[in-house]
Amino acid sequence: MNQAPTDQALTKLVLDASIAAARVILDVYSRPIAAVEKADGSPVTEADAAAEAVILDWLRPTGIPVLGEESVAASIIPELGDRYFVVDPLDGTKEFIKRNGEFTVNIALVEHGVPVLGVVLAPVTGETFIGDATGAWFCNTLDGIGSDRRSISVASAIRLRIVASRSHGHVALASLCETLNVEADVSVGSSLKFCLLARGDAQLYPRFTPTSEWDTAAGQAVLEAAGGAVVTLDGARMTYGKHDLGFLNPYFVAASSMELAQRAAGEMVKLLD
Structure with a gap:
């Protein structure tokens, strides 16, 4: 098994995987969408499985196990250990079917039970949010690389x-x-x-x-x-x-x-x- 990349390299890899998945999702989004019901009653489309396959290909070289929503639905659950990826290739399938743009690609790295790296990318707008040990930031990935990058942080409010x-x-x-x-x-x-x-x-x-x-x-x-x-x-x-x-x-x-x-x-x- 290959040694996992360094944290900064891992963040870039996860971002690149998310961008690649978004391309596949937008390809399906541009055509009539056919949805079927999963066992739990939630909808799934061809975009869910196609996007997860792309993400798995990108993450495979790390040797880190992946807990993926569609894999779990197919009863494919690897031995996870203390460090593994968690993937929702298309979060908000109902929003995808409604075509309102409010759906995302989600990839996280969990270590010892807590998420330490995460990318949330909205394919339609390109809005992308990233968090890791260096902090949190926002960028737009419609250009395929992630421009207009800026740091983000929480804000308090009386109301x-x-x-x-x-x-x-x-x-x-x-x-x-x-x-x-x-x-x-x-x-x-x-x-x-x-x-x-x-x-x-x-x-x-x-x-x-x-x-x-x-x-x-x-x-x-x-x-x-x-x-x-x-x-x-x-x-x-x-x-x-x-x-x-x-x-x-x-x-x-x-x-x-x-x-x-x-x-x-x-x-x-x-x-x-």
Whole structure:
């Protein structure tokens, strides 16, 4: 097995893999889209499988195991160990089918249960968010390389902005908004929710409905690199590698600070009692 590249080289490799997957996705997006239902009732298109195949090809030379959404659906789960990639080749398939542009390619590197590197790329706009040990930044990848690169970080606010829809969220969401003095919701599809927090456009993302590890790992890496936090309802940092639970996440809250995340988690627990 080859030695893994250095961190900076690994970040570039993950970014390049995401750009390559985006090209495949946009090719499918330009044609009539046929979707079928997976066993869990969620939709899947030819773009999901094609994009994951491209990503796997890019990541294979590292020798690092890959937990991929479509591979898991096909019951292909490698021995993961302490260091592995987590891939959602097309996060927001429903948004893809609706053609609203709010879908992403998500690739993360997890070490010892936490995401330490993440790329979230929106193929239609080219908006790309990256987080690793050096911090978090934004660039546009429509040019195929990533131009207009700039550093991003979380921003606090007295009146919070939330990335969750009051009208389509959990019944407890309206109560949470009231308790935490939420000014407005700025909901978007897919893991772009984490990225809006990372860029300072919002402060809170409470999640009262199920997600899988590939839905959140890259977004969590970006947000934490930007200074934010993602915790489960017990107030602890959300971790990865829950093979025994089918890689499902518990309810969680992402926020612009650990203090806000833990406060919101406490309120969510009260609302769910």
